[in-house]
Amino acid sequence: MYTGYHLANLLEKQHQQRGTLNLFKKGTFTLQWRSKVGSYPHPDVETMVSAGEPCGAWYVTHGRPEDKRQLDENLDKMPELPLNGYIPGSSIRGIVRAWAMERPSIRQQMLDLLGYQKGNLIQEGKIEFLDAWPETPSKLVLDIVNPQQDFQIYHDKQGKPISIYTLGDGEDTIPVTVAIRGIPGKASPEDVQTVWEWVQQALSIHGVGSRTSAGYGQIKAPSGFKVPPQLRQVEKDSSSKTFDFILYSQGCAGADQGKQDFRPSHWRGWLRSWVLRFLLGVMSKENAHKTLWELMGTIEPHTHKGCIKIRMIPKLDNWGDRSMNEPYFYVWEGKLQVTAPKEILDKIILPIIQFAVSTGGVGRGWRRPLHIFHYRNNNRAATRGSHLIMKLPYRNSEGTLQTKPFSLRPNPETWNTTYEKWLASVQACWGDRINMNANQGLKAEVFSPRTCAVYAVPGPEANPIDENDFEWLETNARETRGEGMHLIYEQTPPRNYKLNPEIGGSAANAENSHCSWASIKRINIRSQEIEVDCQEIVCLFMGGKSPQENHIRSHFLKDLNTIEGKVHLFGVSP
Numbered sequence: 001m002y003t004g005y006h007l008a009n010l011l012e013k014q015h016q017q018r019g020t021l022n023l024f025k026k027g028t029f030t031l032q033w034r035s036k037v038g039s040y041p042h043p044d045v046e047t048m049v050s051a052g053e054p055c056g057a058w059y060v061t062h063g064r065p066e067d068k069r070q071l072d073e074n075l076d077k078m079p080e081l082p083l084n085g086y087i088p089g090s091s092i093r094g095i096v097r098a099w100a101m102e103r104p105s106i107r108q109q110m111l112d113l114l115g116y117q118k119g120n121l122i123q124e125g126k127i128e129f130l131d132a133w134p135e136t137p138s139k140l141v142l143d144i145v146n147p148q149q150d151f152q153i154y155h156d157k158q159g160k161p162i163s164i165y166t167l168g169d170g171e172d173t174i175p176v177t178v179a180i181r182g183i184p185g186k187a188s189p190e191d192v193q194t195v196w197e198w199v200q201q202a203l204s205i206h207g208v209g210s211r212t213s214a215g216y217g218q219i220k221a222p223s224g225f226k227v228p229p230q231l232r233q234v235e236k237d238s239s240s241k242t243f244d245f246i247l248y249s250q251g252c253a254g255a256d257q258g259k260q261d262f263r264p265s266h267w268r269g270w271l272r273s274w275v276l277r278f279l280l281g282v283m284s285k286e287n288a289h290k291t292l293w294e295l296m297g298t299i300e301p302h303t304h305k306g307c308i309k310i311r312m313i314p315k316l317d318n319w320g321d322r323s324m325n326e327p328y329f330y331v332w333e334g335k336l337q338v339t340a341p342k343e344i345l346d347k348i349i350l351p352i353i354q355f356a357v358s359t360g361g362v363g364r365g366w367r368r369p370l371h372i373f374h375y376r377n378n379n380r381a382a383t384r385g386s387h388l389i390m391k392l393p394y395r396n397s398e399g400t401l402q403t404k405p406f407s408l409r410p411n412p413e414t415w416n417t418t419y420e421k422w423l424a425s426v427q428a429c430w431g432d433r434i435n436m437n438a439n440q441g442l443k444a445e446v447f448s449p450r451t452c453a454v455y456a457v458p459g460p461e462a463n464p465i466d467e468n469d470f471e472w473l474e475t476n477a478r479e480t481r482g483e484g485m486h487l488i489y490e491q492t493p494p495r496n497y498k499l500n501p502e503i504g505g506s507a508a509n510a511e512n513s514h515c516s517w518a519s520i521k522r523i524n525i526r527s528q529e530i531e532v533d534c535q536e537i538v539c540l541f542m543g544g545k546s547p548q549e550n551h552i553r554s555h556f557l558k559d560l561n562t563i564e565g566k567v568h569l570f571g572v573s574p
Contacts, residue, residue, distance in 0.1 A: 004133040008179040022189035025196040026179035027222035034166035035209035035217035074163040081140040085167035089129035099202035126187035127195045130179040140165045144255040152273050154444045158513050200225045213309045215264025239342035247332040248387040252363040260320050262332045264312040266363040272296045274356040280439045281448025287433040311337040324471035327383045347425035358408040359539040360519040361386030369522035372477040410456040415570040445541040453540045454570040457483040457563045458530040482536035483563045484520045502552045517541050529565035
């Protein structure tokens, strides 16, 4: 480990003594978030993968889960590996090659400098890439992959988390020394400088390791680096939107359920699930999945690279702070960046994000507003749910940077107009895949005017939390909930919505747990119907049931419609 880290410094001194320092470049890059390096320290599963390469399916070829990926056993016996992580030089070279291949203006120059193989012809490169070692020895630590699509969308059995290992623990950044050198007699100082600029931009854009589109492996170039004007090409005509977010949560976790850990993959799963809900509303299940793969990527049944990428940038001085009073909740604040081809981002993805932010939170407990819950057996209080605030920065007419909420106002015209514009954009992109009635009877969460219902209902009377000092302002459990949550919790036979798997949810039954068919979001907007400062947005997925059927979800819809001061915003009604 120590030899690896010092090698770059020793080689730099050697070049200086030989008078060839202009053929050597090095700098300190910063790994800002975990880099996925493998599944398990075993020869039949990867232990280090290069950026941009698929790292295999979740299951072995015979369809059985890999025993080596069982989370509980690995967390107990091997939460970290007895290995110090590093970034192979071959990975850095591969990232630069992949980045340059997307730029026709420099593609041939890259092949000349980095070399290539074409059939039996091998052209040697002129630049050597050194392994990049952390400045401080960093063990590979346990992380988690938790596929949720079948559970969250189709209400199938809850899957089991799968172990992976990463360089970085998700808390501290890791400085690494990246270095290249030109081969004397082959490379000129200009060649080395050119490739060094490529290295800085390629690592900054693509990151390193696997799962980079999910926010893993983010790399920050050395301070002071500026992209040369001729290289400021938009990534595949892509565009980015960066949101400010604050999440007040009952708690989120990674591999260790007892440790709070909010992660980019929470965002990735959130966005992927909402994209699928929308696509199922306008396409057959087969075409919806095909389109989802094109947008978000997949590794099963065949590997397909998506075109959407997310990054999370934590505000470290306010990350995972615990509330001032009990029952505790946690606060996560930072920025979320979403990158995609401009037309896809502006007309397809951003409207979906706007609906998602308006109907729920993200991470654990996202289907419920942040509220206080009492256990029946001992009346102990606990925090449940989440409260997500997303804002989009903009400059006003005077050029001052400000932010505005990125959510839908509780107005039916706004909801329906936004959806119709989204639908027109989907029809323009995938007209041959459109089938508006394909999934009306599908037992799944399908977001469309024919398969779900969205209502605004009054309450609670005021915001129950202090968003500045992170504490409960109201500790009476009933007063932390509005009329939507009251309807869920009300135990009036034969309804008993909360304990009924066909409408309520239960996360406490392990493999028999089930999602709620209703998502409820608190908004701190005064009701126009009743004198309260807050409202709840209730999104009910009908799951293939008609509003007129004798079914628990149909009954819930009718009860929802009878709440005094309710406003029907979108979708079906009784």
